[in-house]
Amino acid sequence: MFSDTFIKLWQNGIIQKGIWETVYMTLLSSVLAYLIGLPLGVILNVTDKDGICPVGWLNRLLGLVVNFFRSIPFIILMVAMLPVAKLIVGVSLGNKAMIVMLVIAAAPYVARMVESSLKEVDSGVIEAAQSMGTNNMQIIWKVLLPEARPALTIGAVISMVTILGYSAMSATIGGTGLGQIAISYGHQRFNPDVTWCCVFLTVLIVQIIQEAGTYFAHKTDKRLGG
């Protein structure tokens, strides 16, 4: 049923290593993308003209930067950002460099995701907090972020799935993981079973992230009485 290549790949632990690399790249890139994207999203939200601290020029400037990166297809962005990766991590090949690409591509996406999640917080609740003498920092930490938690969690799931997809694409310029196995062992050496195995494993990982994230979001959403 399986080709020799597949059996060899499995026995040598290459597929298992691929799974690990994909998971590891996705998780680490997501964390780093949120480190940049979350504050960026908060700033985008609060400096909006309807936000708690409107700063028109900053909002427009950040919006422009975010849109700039978001409008470049990932495959082109990767190639264009190789020198930047080299500048930051010293190499332009391998997973280290790929994580830089993934973060550059995902952070603006995360920022928009966070911005729209925070917009869902009822402006009346923010007004009530202001009437109690909260300052803007307290509104961010004690009102905006906790009240938007379910939407933020769902957003994180969507972002992670997108990053997982990006990580597979990064195989075309030297990334590793399931994407790379599918391309070099499956596609280039004519082993469709290897390709399909990678597809199956990727779908499985996405399902796990999706299910776990949705479960967590619902479980902690007090509006649903959970």
Added chain:
Amino acid sequence: MIELRHLGKTYKAAGRDIIALDDINLTIEDGEIFGIIGLSGAGKSTLVRCINLLERPTEGEVRIDGRDITLLKRKELLELRRTIGMIFQGFNLLEQRSVLRNVMFPLEIAGMPKADAKDRARELLKLVGLDEREGSYPSQLSGGQKQRVAIARALATKPKYLLCDEATSALDPNTTRAILSLLKEINETLGVTIIVITHEMKVIDQICDKVAVLDQSRIAEQGKVSEVFVTPRSQIAKELIFPGNRKEFGDHGGRRIRITFHEAYAYNPVISQMVMECQVPVNILFADIKKLDNEEYGHMIFELPVEERDAEKILAWLKKSPVDWQEEV
């Protein structure tokens, strides 16, 4: 004491100036329940938000206990807001926090230690009758219960003033009455000065000592609730006191007389007496009796017969009687 002096607010929208408030002058004494009534769009919500500067007036002064708060620094303003509680039509509770933690919220903001905040919050939940629901979340409560939590939260920092922005407009009549009694009780037992914004006369009737009628960004009239109720001078006050469109009374061609009953007169069968003595029928269009400041007040509008001779008979009777009446135009 809250004093608004020549308060004005102008918005700029699409290059045009929109006047939300125009030369508002009000004095709210300590311990009062002060009502501000008006139709939607009259500027009530903007007005109440000028008292804690959620909206900044573009003209005039907001003096709280003698201090013009429009001149305060940001930090001083945040501290001042802790002495002015506020509740809203939409309750505005934090959906992801339990009832207890909602009430603790303003205390956390004020920097009170957690254990003390918990004790204080429990005390307040007891006051509003929800001490058994402290672990519930807002989504599990009814509208009336949510507003009680909001009241407990607004009172947590022991404010001197409580602003109520259409606080009962989303509630059914029974719940409205219960919430209003709670506010009255809070006013009487804790001495909190309450400012009530509403579009419903029944809210004013039930709890307010004084009322200001807001119409098209200006104060049309103000005074004690009983005075404004008995002798409304402005067109808008009349409209609010006599509910419904006055054209609904129908037009049969006769002149209309409005009688005001107050205190002792409220129980006298004036109309029966009048009709029996004059032997002329009248058509009653509207009648209402209310209890204000523990006195009964009533209004009645009736239509005179079209026949001039019969109408004169009634008018002659009214002129001789001690009844408070006037012809409606």
